[in-house]
Amino acid sequence: MSKISLELGSGGRLMRDFIAGKIVPSFADPLLRDLGDAALLPGGLAFTTDSYVVDPLFFPGGDIGRLAVNGTVNDLVVSGAEPRFLSLAFILEEGLESEVLDRVIRSIRTAAKAAGVRIVTGDTKVVRRGQGDKVFVNTAGVGRSIARPRPERIRRGDKIILTGTLGDHSLAVTLARGEYGLKSGVRSDCAPLLFLLPLWKRGALWMRDVTRGGLATVLSELAERLPYPLLIEEDKIPLSRPVRAAAELLGIDPLFMACEGKAVVVAPAARAGDFLRRIRAHPLGRRAAVIGEVQDRVGRPGELLLRTGVGGLRLLEPLTSELLPRIC
Template sequence: MSQPLTGPELAGSCPIPKSRYPEITMGHGAGGQLMEDLIHRIIVPTFDNDILAALEDQATLSLPQSDSRLAFTTDSYVVQPLFFPGGDIGKLAVHGTVNDLAVGGARPLALSAGLILEEGLPIETLERVLRSMGEACRDADVRLVTGDTKVVERGKGDQIFINTSGVGLVAKDRTLSIASVRSGDKLIVSGTLGDHGIAILSVREGLEFETTIESDSAPLSGLTEKVLATGAPVRVMRDLTRGGLSSVLHELARSSQVGLVLEESAIPLKREVRAACEILGLDPLYVANEGKLVAAVPAESAEDVLDAMRQHPLGADAAIVGEAVADHPTMVLMRSAVGGERVVTMISGEQLPRIC
């Protein structure tokens, strides 16, 4: 039941309205406002601790008598279809967790995997997914060292769900943080946006369309090492996943209390992705990626970092797309091609295709 639409709710109207949904909807998992609401309103307060509350992609914990800190992260994978152009659920499950470690400057050491299998899943499908996970581990130079398997009744799962957790080591003096962006910093994305989301859409039941776009699923640890090896005082790196570039930029803007300004014409997009977004009525700023990151770096180091990224195969299309400013803290603006400026808002739930 939604709230009754009556007047008194207006009294003392809160700028952040209470969520309208008494049940979990798909939008709560889409990386936008609804999910953020869930995290801030329910999850973080429940476990009340500063490491969780920092909301970095990875928690870092001190180790006794060591020059390193332990980076720790977890992620679950529920993608459908399981196999799509450019990847599969197994690859994603390795890359996603490796990337959450890598963007914190950590060297990934080991992963765990929890498999939730639906009764009736062909063993052959499972083998295919696991083989792919194995290859992805080798590519990312990380070992899968522990795991768990559960089976649920037919209809209680969707073929296969995977959770992976990962640990890595990060140098003690490394201070990458979403709260450290300063006015004047440049924003660099490592390549074209939206490839993964559009590749998945192109094979989803009911939406099939012909495209050559492949998912960008890839381990970013090589790229992040390259960036950090420049010695540039990188403020933060984040991998772009659900909710796209927009969601990450909103987190940066809020945690660092800066405004961000994007230059629409500078944002790298594959021609096919741009066309698909125009046709489907989607905004590439909100479309998912699985092998891209955004970095905020001081202006004087921006060219060095950009060069370093471009020398790596996964950063060939890297570009400076905007900067942090002191004006309008927490807001993300975009200068449009025609010259007008607009605010980029955080998406509410899922991007719903437009009617016409």
């Protein structure tokens, strides 16, 4: 008898197989089949949902409340929609200190205000002690679609822009759990990506926020849909010092680590310089960089390649399983 393992929720292959093999065919809906970060509904609406189970609830740079707002907001932004309304549902564990819940609610209020979204409906359930873990949050988001992502228009020479450093969120949460005996000044990058919205009107072709599975997973999934291989350059990928240190020390790869306030943007070749200037002009995009391009000099269609610091080529595959559970 098969049972659900933690691996299913890791963002890896098992999860993708589960969604493609069980969820999508069960409902056979063309809107679901696109599997974007949000569904684009008739009438110019975008609709998305996400659940948050991060452990611990509070970590440097963020908390579950802030994550629950920004995660859903960002799914709308990268789907070409301006976030407007959020639902808020709690699953609380019996015995939770109400002060903890108050802190989470305050954080949600602040984050929602900052992101310009209204919380307009919700739900609260309490489960017996041990049947949950302190606080789980679900948010659904509705936004007004301002542009449709156009991955089918991506051409050779188009540029891949990363809006900042990789892995800070994943590392901040892990170290907040006191794991690996490592301490650093790392902070989660949890933030709303609203400053990317104007790029849609300027011809952005595709965006995706870099969450579970990291940059390698996000770009591998894009590469699978394109007739050209993608090539990114290791030297151009911005990393914070704490992430660099953790990567060397623990042997983990920042390309597979989760962020909560970073996105990749595919820009038409002619606009890449303009896009980069605009992204860098925002405080959350200061370390943005063009990290690669759509090309056909190396690799085969469908592949994502990394040119290493010394000029070698490395094939990147989607994350198979994240070794760090419950980071979002």
